[in-house]
Amino acid sequence: MNQLKNAHSPYLLQHAENPVHWKFWNNKTLENALKENKLLLISIGYSACHWCHVMEHECFEDFEVAEVMNTDFISIKIDREEQPEVDAIYMKALQLMTKQGGWPLNIVALPNGKPVWGATYVNKNEWINVLSQLADLYKNDPEKMIDYADKLLNGIEIMSDTNELPKSKTSFDLDELVNKWKRSFDLEFGGYSRAPKFMMPTNLDFLQTFGFLKKDNAILDYVDLTLTRMAWGGLFDTVHGGFSRYSVDVKWHIPHFEKMLYDNALLLKTYSDAYKRTNKPLYKEVITKTIQFLNNEFYNAQGGFYSAFDADSLTKENKLVEGAFYSWRIEELKNIISDDFDLFSKVFNINSFGFWEEDLYVLIQNEELELIAKEANIPLEELVEKKRIWEIQLKQIRDKRQKPRLDDKIITSWNAMLLSGLVHANSILNDIALENTITSLETFISNQLTKEDYHLGHVYKNNQLYIDGLFEDYAFVIQAYIDLYSSTFDESYLQKAKNYTHVAFDLFYDVEKQFFCSHKNDPNLIIKHFEIEDNVVPASNSVMANNLIVLGLLFENSYFTETAKKMTNHILETIDYASAFSHWLLAFLKTEKSFTEITIIGDKANEYNNEINNFFIPNSIISGSKCKSNVPFLKDYSFNQTTDIYICTNKNCLKPINSIEEFSIYYENINN
Structure with a gap:
């Protein structure tokens, strides 16, 4: 029977009513596969995946499909976000077999877990056809599948061996x-x-x-x-x-x-x-x-x-559609924005550039607001405020729609x-x-x-x-x-x-x-x-x-x-x-010479740190204390009447800086 009604994962729970006899990835399931000598069908996805939902509807909700899966396979459903390590291993197998990746990730494996076939989205007829062929092959010529699985596993092991990573053709530069x-x-x-x-x-x-x-x-x-x-x-x-x-x-x-x-x-x-x-x-x-x-x-x-x-997300007709919560029709936008629609349309491209499909638009900006304001002959501040108000108005309408599933x-x-x-x-x-x-x-x-x-x-x-x-x-x-x-x-x-x-x-x-x-x-x-x-x-x-x-x-x-x-x-x-x-x-x-250590010692250490954090100082570490520290790196710093900023690069330290103003001057000098 389908075990997923006992799942925590929303993705697994979405499959709990499928006629497929889904099992969890665990010791018991895998031991049963070996005992029954049945192929594993490992299907991996996540709750926000559009094509995972499509395949569930077309295949896993279908009784004809379920009959094939339940008869010849032990079917395991996995949330990749719960078990990313399982997902990563079988994704490598898929990439070796097909030169592509993605979700839903569907793998057929021997009872011992070694993969023999993989695909992403598959429609109903193709799914039934492929599974039937694989089941027949395992019954009639299992050695052929076992030999292929061993070769494929060897390829996966080479991909995964950190000692076998391909060396660059050139020295590191x-x-x-x-x-x-x-x-x-x-x-x-x-x-x-x-x-x-x-x-x-x-x-x-x-x-x-x-x-x-x-x-x-x-x-x-x-x-x-x-x-x-x-x-x-x-x-x-x-x-x-x-x-x-x-x-x-x-x-x-x-x-x-x-x-x-x-x-x-x-x-x-x-x-x-x-x-x-x-x-x-x-x-x-x-x-x-x-x-x-x-x-x-x-x-x-x-x-x-x-x-x-x-x-x-759900449409007004209560149908799950990709992007329903986020897309707009022109008539709807005109009713919401009214007098400012032409300017709104210029900002958010309610035109061929912003068109999606059917009669739907997804908001997209294509130039700086400064240019649009200048062209409209209005102050930039006025356009910024209009944009803020438009977004509030749109949010009020959106909030009445059904939100996407969480x-x-x-x-x-x-x-x-x-x-x-x-x-x-x-x-x-x-x-x-x-x-x-x-x-x-x-x-x-x-x-x-x-x-x-x-x-x-x-x-x-x-x-x-x-x-x-x-x-x-x-x-x-x-x-x-x-x-x-x-x-x-x-x-x-x-x-x-x-x-x-x-x-x-x-x-x-x-x-x-x-x-x-x-x-x-x-x-x-x-x-x-x-x-x-x-x-x-x-x-x-x-x-x-x-x-x-x-x-x-x-x-x-x-x-x-x-x-x-x-x-x-x-x-x-x-x-x-x-x-x-x-x-x-x-x-x-x-590990290079450009790495910078900034150390702040003294009563105002936290205040200075807050100020220094406003600067973009990449490839650095900031540490400090306003009292005697237990951190080994800081233990030898002495405390003075002033709060001192020590800046060291490549084991060379500058004279201590005593104010944010001095630090600003230092920052300007090194970045100009």
Whole structure:
């Protein structure tokens, strides 16, 4: 029978009424597959995935399909957000078999879990046909499938072996890698010259850092073009706030409309850094609206944040349609905006540029408000105010619509990403309410997502922490506590970061491979998975390398430092395409001469820190104390009548600075 009615995951619960006899991924299910000698059908997706819903409706709700699946297969349904390590392993199999990836991810495997076939979305007739052929082949010629499975597993093992990473054709040259990277830049709309278009915050973080350090205005202009176009496009919801996962076109216009916590969490830092660098009002608007969206829609009263909004939402006719909540008809807009419709249409392109499909439009800006105001012969301030009022009016109408379905899982790693993002955002907003949100989220992570002895869980729902923490949870939680320390100088946060780090070493570090495995030893997994390549979310190993460099410095812990350097240097030897390793490159920069240590000692340490955090100072660590410190890095600093700012680069320290005014002069001098 279908076991999913007992699931926590909203995605699994969506399949609880299917006639398919879905099982959970666990020891019992996999043991039964071996006993019954049945093929496994492993279907992986997530609640916000549009094509996952389409395939469920066309295939898994169908009794004819269910008959085939129930007769010849043991069918397992997995939420990839609950078990990303299982997803990652079988995604590698799919990529080897088909040269593509995506979700829904459907794998047919031998009873021992070794994959033999894979696909993403498949329609009903093709699904029945393929499954029938595979079932017949296993009954009539199992050795053929077993031989193929062994060869495929060997390929997966090679892909996953950190010692088998392909060496770069050339010696590591960061400038050359970046120049090669530039060839893929879309200089009209930002991002890369292809669709679909993902936002890739970690790429932008590195490019912003590298461009600033190198004084490369071409790179910084590209970053600003990308951030501006992303904010203008339908990808960013200017009415309710928040980014969708990706755009299906090159101009960031039409997304798949799912909104994920991790995208919005990571982009808070990216836009905060960009605002510090440029003071561009649009960036601050994006930050403010994104936080408002997260607080209004994803916030849990205990202090954590939910995972996602679905891509699909209900129309007036009560039909689930992709983007129904976000799209508009002209007649509707004219009724809402009335007298100002022509100007509104100019701002948000209610024309061929903003057209989506049928008679629907998705709001998109295509030029700066300054230019539109000048053309309309009105002050910029007046247009900005009109835009604000229009968005309020649209929100009032939208609020009457059925919202997209909410995935109310609370995922530890994603909440830690958000904690970091909020800390960076508050360095420019200095908002008391946001400070309270940060405090409550930290408390939630510490009290609800952490078990005894700094062991984390991975998912929290219905007041229950379930699934043991994965390495990604530790990596991002440690990063969040480092960020909290740097913004507050509260040494308890730094100690927590260190405590979680020791647990991560105990649970996940592979001494032979010199990397952290994504999961604890699990006999049900066909291989160990090491997350190495940065994607939309940076790889947990690259996040940890950055963490260890900072913790190694502050705790004067050479093991942390050397581990990070070994990890990073191993990766540097393999890099041909920088975009897949951009967070590793940030770790590399931390080991270079440009890495800056800013230390603030004295009564006004926190005040000075708040001021200094308004500056964009990439590739740096800020530490300090207003009293005698227990942090090894700070223990030898003396306290004077003044508050002193020490700036050291490449083990060379400047004369102490005693005021923010002096620091401003220093900052201007080094950046001009």
